[in-house]
Amino acid sequence: MSANSNRHTASNADPGSQSGNAIEIADLSVWFGHGADRVDAVKSASFVLPRGASFGLVGESGSGKSTILRALTGLVKSWQGTMLVNGETLGRKRGKDFYRQVQMVFQDPYASLHPRHSVDQVLSETLSLHKFGDINDRVEKLLTDVGLGPQYRFRYPHQLSGGQRQRVAIARALAPSPSILLLDEPTSALDVSVQAEILNLLTDLREEQNLTYLMVSHNLAVVGHLCEQIAVMQNGEIVEILPVEDMRQLKSSHHYTQHLLEASMGYKST
Amino acid sequence: QQVQAATPKDMLVIASRIDDITTFDPAQSFEFSGSDVIRNVYGRLVNFNPADLDAGYEPELADSWTVSEDGKTITFTISEGKKFHSGNPVTAEDVEFSLRRAVLLEKTPSFILTQFGFNKDNVEQTIKADGNTVSIVTDKKYATSFVLNCLTATIGAIVDKKTVMANEVDGDMGNEWLRTNSAGSGAYKVVSWKANESVTLQANEDFHLGAPAMKRVIVRHIQESATQRLLLTKGDIDIARNLNPEDIAGISDNGDLKIHDELRGRLMYLSFNQKHPILSKPKVVEAMKYLIDYQGMQDSFLKGQYTIHQNFLPATYLGAIDDKPYSLNIAKAKELLAEAGVGEFEIEAGVREAQERIEIAQTMQNNLAQVGITLKITVGTAKQILTRYRARELDMYVGAWGPDYPDPQTNAGTFAFNPDNSDEAKATGLLAYRNAWSPGALGEKTSLAVTEGDVDKRRQMYEEIQREFLQVAPFAIMFQKIEQAGMAKSVSNLVLGGAITAASYWPVTK
Amino acid sequence: MNQENILQPHRTGLRSWLTADVPTSRAQARASAWYHGWLEFKTNRLALLGLCILIALVLIAIFAPLLSPHDPLAQQLSNRLQPLGSPGHILGTDSLGRDILSRMIYGSRITFYIVGLVVLIAPVAGLLVGTVAGYVGGWADTILMRITDIFLAFPRLVLALAFVAALGAGIENAVLAIALTAWPPYARIARAETLTIRSSDYISAVKLQGAGAFRIITRHIWPLCIASLIVRITLDMAGIILAAAGLGFLGLGARPPSPEWGAMIAEGRRFILDHWWVATMPGLAIFTVSLAFNLLGDGLRDLLDPKSHGK
Amino acid sequence: MTLLDVENLCVKFPTRSGVFDAVRGVSFSLGRERLGIVGESGSGKSLTGRAILRLIRHPGVVTANHISLEGENLLQLSERQMRKVRGQRISMVMQDPKFSLNPVMRVGEQIVEACLQHEKISRNAAKLKAIEMLEAVSIRDSERVFNAYPHEMSGGMGQRIMIAMMLIPNPQILIADEPTSALDVSVQTQVLGIMDKLVRERGMGLIFISHDLNLVSAFCDRVLIMYGGRVVETCQADKLYEAKHPYTQGLLNSMPRLDTPVKRLQVLKRDASWMDGDIASDSDASGKAIGRSV
Amino acid sequence: MVNSADAVVSNTSMSGTSSLLFRVLKTIGSIAITMLGLLLVTFIIGRVMPIDPVISIVGERATKEVYDAAYLEMGLDKPVLVQFLYYLSDVLRGDFGISYLNGAPVAEDIRRVFPATLELATIGTLIGVIVGVPLGIVAAVKRDTWIDQVARVVALVGYSMPIFWLGLIGLLVFYGILGWVGGPGRVGIFYVDVVPSVTGMILIDSALDGQWDIFRDAISHIILPASILGYYSLAYISRMTRSFMLEQLNAEYITTARVKGLSEWAVVWRHAFGNIKVQLITVIALSYAGLLEGSVLTEIIFSWPGIGSYITTALLSADMNAVLGGTVVVGLVFVCLNVLSDLLYSFYDPRAK
Numbered sequence A: 001m002s003a004n005s006n007r008h009t010a011s012n013a014d015p016g017s018q019s020g021n022a023i024e025i026a027d028l029s030v031w032f033g034h035g036a037d038r039v040d041a042v043k044s045a046s047f048v049l050p051r052g053a054s055f056g057l058v059g060e061s062g063s064g065k066s067t068i069l070r071a072l073t074g075l076v077k078s079w080q081g082t083m084l085v086n087g088e089t090l091g092r093k094r095g096k097d098f099y100r101q102v103q104m105v106f107q108d109p110y111a112s113l114h115p116r117h118s119v120d121q122v123l124s125e126t127l128s129l130h131k132f133g134d135i136n137d138r139v140e141k142l143l144t145d146v147g148l149g150p151q152y153r154f155r156y157p158h159q160l161s162g163g164q165r166q167r168v169a170i171a172r173a174l175a176p177s178p179s180i181l182l183l184d185e186p187t188s189a190l191d192v193s194v195q196a197e198i199l200n201l202l203t204d205l206r207e208e209q210n211l212t213y214l215m216v217s218h219n220l221a222v223v224g225h226l227c228e229q230i231a232v233m234q235n236g237e238i239v240e241i242l243p244v245e246d247m248r249q250l251k252s253s254h255h256y257t258q259h260l261l262e263a264s265m266g267y268k269s270t
Numbered sequence B: 001q002q003v004q005a006a007t008p009k010d011m012l013v014i015a016s017r018i019d020d021i022t023t024f025d026p027a028q029s030f031e032f033s034g035s036d037v038i039r040n041v042y043g044r045l046v047n048f049n050p051a052d053l054d055a056g057y058e059p060e061l062a063d064s065w066t067v068s069e070d071g072k073t074i075t076f077t078i079s080e081g082k083k084f085h086s087g088n089p090v091t092a093e094d095v096e097f098s099l100r101r102a103v104l105l106e107k108t109p110s111f112i113l114t115q116f117g118f119n120k121d122n123v124e125q126t127i128k129a130d131g132n133t134v135s136i137v138t139d140k141k142y143a144t145s146f147v148l149n150c151l152t153a154t155i156g157a158i159v160d161k162k163t164v165m166a167n168e169v170d171g172d173m174g175n176e177w178l179r180t181n182s183a184g185s186g187a188y189k190v191v192s193w194k195a196n197e198s199v200t201l202q203a204n205e206d207f208h209l210g211a212p213a214m215k216r217v218i219v220r221h222i223q224e225s226a227t228q229r230l231l232l233t234k235g236d237i238d239i240a241r242n243l244n245p246e247d248i249a250g251i252s253d254n255g256d257l258k259i260h261d262e263l264r265g266r267l268m269y270l271s272f273n274q275k276h277p278i279l280s281k282p283k284v285v286e287a288m289k290y291l292i293d294y295q296g297m298q299d300s301f302l303k304g305q306y307t308i309h310q311n312f313l314p315a316t317y318l319g320a321i322d323d324k325p326y327s328l329n330i331a332k333a334k335e336l337l338a339e340a341g342v343g344e345f346e347i348e349a350g351v352r353e354a355q356e357r358i359e360i361a362q363t364m365q366n367n368l369a370q371v372g373i374t375l376k377i378t379v380g381t382a383k384q385i386l387t388r389y390r391a392r393e394l395d396m397y398v399g400a401w402g403p404d405y406p407d408p409q410t411n412a413g414t415f416a417f418n419p420d421n422s423d424e425a426k427a428t429g430l431l432a433y434r435n436a437w438s439p440g441a442l443g444e445k446t447s448l449a450v451t452e453g454d455v456d457k458r459r460q461m462y463e464e465i466q467r468e469f470l471q472v473a474p475f476a477i478m479f480q481k482i483e484q485a486g487m488a489k490s491v492s493n494l495v496l497g498g499a500i501t502a503a504s505y506w507p508v509t510k
Numbered sequence C: 001m002n003q004e005n006i007l008q009p010h011r012t013g014l015r016s017w018l019t020a021d022v023p024t025s026r027a028q029a030r031a032s033a034w035y036h037g038w039l040e041f042k043t044n045r046l047a048l049l050g051l052c053i054l055i056a057l058v059l060i061a062i063f064a065p066l067l068s069p070h071d072p073l074a075q076q077l078s079n080r081l082q083p084l085g086s087p088g089h090i091l092g093t094d095s096l097g098r099d100i101l102s103r104m105i106y107g108s109r110i111t112f113y114i115v116g117l118v119v120l121i122a123p124v125a126g127l128l129v130g131t132v133a134g135y136v137g138g139w140a141d142t143i144l145m146r147i148t149d150i151f152l153a154f155p156r157l158v159l160a161l162a163f164v165a166a167l168g169a170g171i172e173n174a175v176l177a178i179a180l181t182a183w184p185p186y187a188r189i190a191r192a193e194t195l196t197i198r199s200s201d202y203i204s205a206v207k208l209q210g211a212g213a214f215r216i217i218t219r220h221i222w223p224l225c226i227a228s229l230i231v232r233i234t235l236d237m238a239g240i241i242l243a244a245a246g247l248g249f250l251g252l253g254a255r256p257p258s259p260e261w262g263a264m265i266a267e268g269r270r271f272i273l274d275h276w277w278v279a280t281m282p283g284l285a286i287f288t289v290s291l292a293f294n295l296l297g298d299g300l301r302d303l304l305d306p307k308s309h310g311k
Numbered sequence D: 001m002t003l004l005d006v007e008n009l010c011v012k013f014p015t016r017s018g019v020f021d022a023v024r025g026v027s028f029s030l031g032r033e034r035l036g037i038v039g040e041s042g043s044g045k046s047l048t049g050r051a052i053l054r055l056i057r058h059p060g061v062v063t064a065n066h067i068s069l070e071g072e073n074l075l076q077l078s079e080r081q082m083r084k085v086r087g088q089r090i091s092m093v094m095q096d097p098k099f100s101l102n103p104v105m106r107v108g109e110q111i112v113e114a115c116l117q118h119e120k121i122s123r124n125a126a127k128l129k130a131i132e133m134l135e136a137v138s139i140r141d142s143e144r145v146f147n148a149y150p151h152e153m154s155g156g157m158g159q160r161i162m163i164a165m166m167l168i169p170n171p172q173i174l175i176a177d178e179p180t181s182a183l184d185v186s187v188q189t190q191v192l193g194i195m196d197k198l199v200r201e202r203g204m205g206l207i208f209i210s211h212d213l214n215l216v217s218a219f220c221d222r223v224l225i226m227y228g229g230r231v232v233e234t235c236q237a238d239k240l241y242e243a244k245h246p247y248t249q250g251l252l253n254s255m256p257r258l259d260t261p262v263k264r265l266q267v268l269k270r271d272a273s274w275m276d277g278d279i280a281s282d283s284d285a286s287g288k289a290i291g292r293s294v
Numbered sequence E: 001m002v003n004s005a006d007a008v009v010s011n012t013s014m015s016g017t018s019s020l021l022f023r024v025l026k027t028i029g030s031i032a033i034t035m036l037g038l039l040l041v042t043f044i045i046g047r048v049m050p051i052d053p054v055i056s057i058v059g060e061r062a063t064k065e066v067y068d069a070a071y072l073e074m075g076l077d078k079p080v081l082v083q084f085l086y087y088l089s090d091v092l093r094g095d096f097g098i099s100y101l102n103g104a105p106v107a108e109d110i111r112r113v114f115p116a117t118l119e120l121a122t123i124g125t126l127i128g129v130i131v132g133v134p135l136g137i138v139a140a141v142k143r144d145t146w147i148d149q150v151a152r153v154v155a156l157v158g159y160s161m162p163i164f165w166l167g168l169i170g171l172l173v174f175y176g177i178l179g180w181v182g183g184p185g186r187v188g189i190f191y192v193d194v195v196p197s198v199t200g201m202i203l204i205d206s207a208l209d210g211q212w213d214i215f216r217d218a219i220s221h222i223i224l225p226a227s228i229l230g231y232y233s234l235a236y237i238s239r240m241t242r243s244f245m246l247e248q249l250n251a252e253y254i255t256t257a258r259v260k261g262l263s264e265w266a267v268v269w270r271h272a273f274g275n276i277k278v279q280l281i282t283v284i285a286l287s288y289a290g291l292l293e294g295s296v297l298t299e300i301i302f303s304w305p306g307i308g309s310y311i312t313t314a315l316l317s318a319d320m321n322a323v324l325g326g327t328v329v330v331g332l333v334f335v336c337l338n339v340l341s342d343l344l345y346s347f348y349d350p351r352a353k
């Protein structure tokens, strides 16, 4: 596989960031079930994210993109390999310290908010879990940060649109002031106009707070907009890692990537 | 409309609560429904004639008997020509075997015999057959009437030795086999018994009083009075034995049916625990007896099924008296309580889950409240309440007592006899003990009465005992049971056994 | 989605405070949520009817001394088993000549007491066991569910009797005994629900905040399991009241002369062929209560079910 | 030639806070062509499709001046007659294949059922047809899929099964609600090819609902742009990029493009005036109300 | 590439066979554990009861020697654990001891009373299902109309009117007044003990024996109590059916079915009902198990010698051997039904395979 050889290219690609890597993943394998039921969802994946980088994971459905994020956050327990976050090796258990550095935004804004908790409850619970003081002020600030006014503070999810829900989910992820944000298809459930708002928000936040992004998407255009580097996955393996510029110019060495790029240029009536 | 179903002419179908049957072995059976069956299946040395219960015991399997000089030995001459269902003749050997067996098996009712001094070790000497006679030797002199009355009890039934021993398992003297089978000489034999379901009896064509008219008797277990009533009115049964007063009233104007009343031996009483500091005051006990609405209850929810009776010997028993000094008198009760110097207090009554008893308790509660006594009623299953009663934990008990055998001793010996009142004695079989009451001189009189050979004297002694008992005992005896059986018009000659024995099916005709 | 109409003209008054699109404080948000719930609930006529019946019954229970024409305990043996509509006793009298109407009125107190206690215990216990089993999974799940099965497989009466045998008789213990036999089905429901909830993104999201199992179960899972439990409880309500009466048979329920409805039915059962009203009137009372609970339960389910808020 | 003509279609839902107008006076006509409908989420695209088939359930209310299928007003048909229209004459591919297939019925059974509903042929013949149809939507392992349950299918397969099922009775009109959203780009091409063929060779009318402006402009003949329950603009598909309505332009601009990167995406500024415009307001809608369709 | 997703799917479905054995083992294990727990609890209950088991056997007037002998014979002097093991080995041999109440081995009694209940409960459940399921479906389809409300009230009456009330009134009307059905008991008095007991269920026994008169008579006796039990379970079954159906009728695939032009009948029965079968099985199994536990009051009113009244009578007279024996049998049946419903579950629901 070309994945390992590309590893260094990835870290070289971002000279402007502070020293050190935000995420280093080496030889990560993840599986579900055991015995005959075993599904190998990720097979020895490796990549490196420098601080402040924005990294995209693309690939066909079921290729293990989400699984990598879930393994990183400890939601999946059965994995093997090495994972480093801000220079520290991750064990099986993740403490609160870890969650103060790494947060995740889920794909479906309709499923990621508790249907009986108001925005206020969601945010203040998160803040109090991380032992923050002056929760009131912080909640308001978070809401303004993600572009929701204080008028949304006491609403319940069913009173919000999809885009607004996704903003709340982002605010929740920002609450512990993490340095790394994992984004699992944050806009795929939204329509284009709302997608644009969320993408702009993410761009702004990254600039303001110097965040590191690891983003999963099947939409190359979205990844291309937000990321500097992308990894292409197929069937649990990372088949290629390439800078976004190469992608735009359809320069890729792997045939699957090539196929993906071509197809995403749009339907051609025959 | 469908035609009234009717039972066949030669079949008697009885609805009754028979869930108390545990066995048909006369040496073990100690329940009402069991004794009904056993009375019809087994002969005894002496027995009651259903046509004339008041006449007392008469010869049955024994032709005659003699009593020795010292009054300790009774010798029975066994009558000739009577046969068991198996065809075997009834012999002295069978009598010897049956009585010894009852002692040796040591089942619950064995006390009825062992109270005469028989035990495992001495039965070989004390109960002996010789030719066609059997002699029994008691440990001291007892009233002959007492001994013979006891022999009319279920435990006095004579079993067929050959048949029984042929079915012996592990030295149980046929106990297990007799549980569900019969080996008697009576009018009927047991065909089948399904617990909580039915008992079927088949007529014995060779019965020494002639073949019974009813060839088959089926007793079905029907729990509910209302269900019994429906079956009766539909003609699916001939006799319903557990109708409550309301259902009796409901069928009273049904032209096809009639109601048969018979005074039984069961008493309903209240008792007061003498361990209770207040209840142990004689005046308080007396006040209690004035707080019972005897008349009111007899005329309402007990209507027709209980009659006021305030002494421990049921009417028709030797020595029974009909004194009824007490009636509801709140003022008098207040007076007595004031004399005793007690104010308001609270007591707990234990009642088992029988509706009439719960209602008696509630009536009591109502009356007690009027003199400032709070009655807490604890309802429980029979076993729960009895367990506490026996452990002398209940302040007050709403009880019923049925005599074990047709002799005054059966009740005198439990109501008015309690030689050792200490907790260690554990004489839980005695009602006096259960209420922590020491009858004192009354107890001695009771012991004396059983040895009195002269019947009239003996009667007088019991009358005396009862009159005193009525005054001092912490028992308020209230009612005697009247059994009301609803039956088809055509059924006649049914005798339920009065106060002294069980039902007889052989005279019944339809 | 419709646009959020932020610039709504400001109205005054309590109603507008409650219906404000933009609540300004937690209290207002909560009150507003309740108020909206109420508005939605109100549209369900039948549920409203159920609520009214229950409120009426609660009022009857509270004001029993004022409402009942007679002392519920006053006996009059000479006046027993009076039929419906007899003078002074609209619903007749029972075996001891007590006024049935008065007894039913007082009995509502006991009924609510029983129902209240059981409802406080059984579903909570079931919820606890079910959610813990469902959320924690693995061994805890196996053990808890086996225990649930054991209790479920036990004849209720036997279990209740054993329980009371250990604790002693009395209405409180009877209620405890009923609760003890009633929780296993709730546990099963709660577990099934938990299994679907626990893998959802919003639970993952709180896990990512480092929240512990206790917090997730109590704050996040419980609120969602309640809807289906409510339906089940309201369906069980009649059963609970009658179970208390059944225990009365074993001497474990209310003590006489307490006018507990189930006990009244049991007492009246002897006369059912000739004096049917003695058992039927309290039976109708139980029917009314369970109907009311049932209607209310259906309404609450609609209200609480997160699916009905889909959009 | 016009197959379907819809005039002033409205769909309303009574809610606590008053009546919610989900579709407000939509009018269009469909010939033997590919008509695309685009618009943001919640703009009433799916409801328009369902309303045509009279599938809006109580308490929703559908009104229109007329919905005529080859001159026959669907609103006036009885429920029984309507069942003859559904599937056979107008068919609809539902939006979410995951929830739109019966989970406990085999895939094949569901397709055969659709086939037998309108055609008197033997079960075996129907099965053959079904398998043929599955192959047509490029499902390779069609025998296995025929005997499989929906949960064993991936999202993309589900979508193709759905399409096969709806095409099998040979409808005159197919309403396809986001039929390719879960498909891999290459399969998407094939599936679109089939629909394209049906339109061109058999003269089927196709209503193609989608989010994807690029796809619609490339695939369809005409495009309706919906906003807030109304059609705000109709244009030729190839002229989509020249659309005049600010909403349409906004949509186009807010899409990130792989070939032309921008620093910030343009965000749609919604204008209250888009909600009402040149189209008749619903108050004068005089169509026959259907109290309760289905 | 496209079909890589398909490959994953087929992969998982292939592994189904090997996990079947695992599932069977697991099921057997869980039955065993549950039964062991059940036995432990019954054993503890037997000890906890404030009733002296020795007195129950020897009678209250027994002498000290008799008492002590029985005490030793029953092994009550041994450590509790040893006693439990004794109990366990007895039960495993099918020996529940002797009933104090009627002196018979409890196992024998249960063999007699359980078939009676089984017969009654089975017919009751059948009635409950045959009426309750369509009622629930109609109520769901016609949600919030008067039909729905009537169905609700009918069900609730079944639930909240005490069962003996219904029973007695039923007897009075159908037996007493109209004479349409047989009276209390399992067969008429002439037929008692006529057919040989093979299964203990009179309907089956008489049919096996070709005694159709008795069969008819037995039917006329069972129909009323079974209907009353059926009414009771109908209440529960119809409510649950309704709520399951409502959920399905709102599902998207129902709209799909309508798009195909299917008739309402096919939509409701073939599609929606097909999806609730699985849940219904669990509900029906639970309610069947509840009836098998014995509806004491019905059995009493109809003089039906079943396990419910057996256990209750035993309870009332503190016949602990009978209570515990009955409990174990009821528990076993319950657990088996549970497993059976799980099996049916995996049979009917493709997703559970």
Ligand SMILES: Nc1ncnc2c1ncn2[C@@H]1O[C@H](COP(=O)(O)OP(=O)(O)OP(=O)(O)O)[C@@H](O)[C@H]1O
Pocket: A032, A033, A039, A040, A041, A060, A061, A062, A063, A064, A065, A066, A067, A068, A218, E008
């Ligand atoms: N809990 C699970 N148990 C078993 N298999 C799982 C589980 N979660 C995911 N998988 C399998 O792991 C593989 C990778 O799944 P993953 O969700 O990471 O895919 P993805 O790349 O995110 O796809 P998508 O674009 O559809 O979200 C898939 O084959 C999936 O079926």
Ligand SMILES: Nc1ncnc2c1ncn2[C@@H]1O[C@H](COP(=O)(O)OP(=O)(O)OP(=O)(O)O)[C@@H](O)[C@H]1O
Pocket: C001, C002, C311, D013, D020, D022, D039, D040, D041, D042, D043, D044, D045, D046, D047, D048, D060, D095
């Ligand atoms: N049963 C209903 N009750 C009330 N409102 C409804 C109902 N069904 C749909 N709506 C509302 O109608 C509007 C239009 O819905 P529709 O499904 O047509 O949107 P859409 O354009 O298809 O959106 P998407 O692209 O997300 O599928 C939405 O706001 C939706 O919330």
Ligand SMILES: [Mg+2]
Pocket: A065, A066, A067, A184
């Ligand atoms: Mg994913």
Ligand SMILES: [Mg+2]
Pocket: D045, D046, D047, D095, D177
């Ligand atoms: Mg849609």
